[in-house]
Amino acid sequence: MDNLSYLFWAHVIFWILLFLYIFNLVGKNKKLQKELEALKNSINKTKEEKLTWQKQGVN
Amino acid sequence: MKLLMGLTFVGMIASLYMAFIYAPTEMVMGNIQRIFYFHMGAVWVATIAFTVVFIASIQYLRKQTRFWDIMAYSSAEIGVLFTTLTIITGSIWAKPVWGTWWTWDPQLTTTFILWILYIVYLILRSSAGSDVKKAKFAAVFGIIAFLDLPLVYASARLMRGISPVVFGGRGGGIAPQMMVALLVCLITFTLLYIVLLKQRMDIEEMKDEVTRMKLEEAL
Numbered sequence: 441m442d443n444l445s446y447l448f449w450a451h452v453i454f455w456i457l458l459f460l461y462i463f464n465l466v467g468k469n470k471k472l473q474k475e476l477e478a479l480k481n482s483i484n485k486t487k488e489e490k491l492t493w494q495k496q497g498v499n
Numbered sequence: 500m501k502l503l504m505g506l507t508f509v510g511m512i513a514s515l516y517m518a519f520i521y522a523p524t525e526m527v528m529g530n531i532q533r534i535f536y537f538h539m540g541a542v543w544v545a546t547i548a549f550t551v552v553f554i555a556s557i558q559y560l561r562k563q564t565r566f567w568d569i570m571a572y573s574s575a576e577i578g579v580l581f582t583t584l585t586i587i588t589g590s591i592w593a594k595p596v597w598g599t600w601w602t603w604d605p606q607l608t609t610t611f612i613l614w615i616l617y618i619v620y621l622i623l624r625s626s627a628g629s630d631v632k633k634a635k636f637a638a639v640f641g642i643i644a645f646l647d648l649p650l651v652y653a654s655a656r657l658m659r660g661i662s663p664v665v666f667g668g669r670g671g672g673i674a675p676q677m678m679v680a681l682l683v684c685l686i687t688f689t690l691l692y693i694v695l696l697k698q699r700m701d702i703e704e705m706k707d708e709v710t711r712m713k714l715e716e717a718l
Binding site: 443444446447449450451453454457458461462465466468469472473475476479480482483486 | 529541591595702705712
């Protein structure tokens with residue numbers, strides 16, 4: 441290998457590892473955002489159902 | 500945050516330009532020396548990251564707030580990534596220059612120890628979960644592990660190794676254009692570290708929020 445190929449491979453490995461880490465972070469972030477949204481909806485739905493039951497109980 | 504991300508992106512393009520086009524070719528090593536700009540960037544981020552682990556761990560032990568714990572854990576992860584990049588790029592540089600991928604030079608050895616120490620820290624911290632006692636133990640380990648960092652820098656200057664010293668000491672310094680290219684890289688890598696740390700801390704905060712909401716849903 442000449443000097444340029446060492447330089448090339450150093451950068452290839454550097455950027456691959458860095459992008460893998462960044463994509464991993466973005467993936468985790470998106471997954472957690474979806475999970476949070478689903479949990480918020482679920483909690484709101486439960487609260488609404490409880491309110492409906494309470495109203496029906498009063499009537 | 501978007502502005503910071505944009506600045507980091509522009510900085511990375513500028514760093515590549517500075518490293519490959521602006522900086523002159525080193526007379527003895529030739530083009531292989533151009534690894535140095537990104538290698539030093541990785542060294543710089545690892546240094547900041549482990550210093551942040553040290554400060555955040557002390558703060559966590561003092562104030563016992565989750566914020567500092569998250570900061571230390573997140574920073575350690577980034578530090579390990581950039582130490583890995585340091586070791587890999589350094590190794591690729593060493594092969595044509597020293598004729599070997601690796602040698603047990605004092606600076607390389609202390610860097611390797613630093614890398615192992617923070618991998619152990621990450622294992623300890625991830626196994627602790629929400630256990631405060633284990634998190635405190637990990638924080639103490641994070642503080643002790645940091646003691647190796649000054650040794651990495653001192654070893655190149657005080658011990659008889661083959662690692663080049665760029666700044667001060669027995670180092671011959673570098674050409675002004677090379678120094679400008681290096682400074683651009685260091686500023687960009689600092690921005691990259693801030694962006695990564697913020698993103699990593701956000702993930703830990705979201706995990707906490709998910710746990711809290713799951714509890715709320717169960718009640």
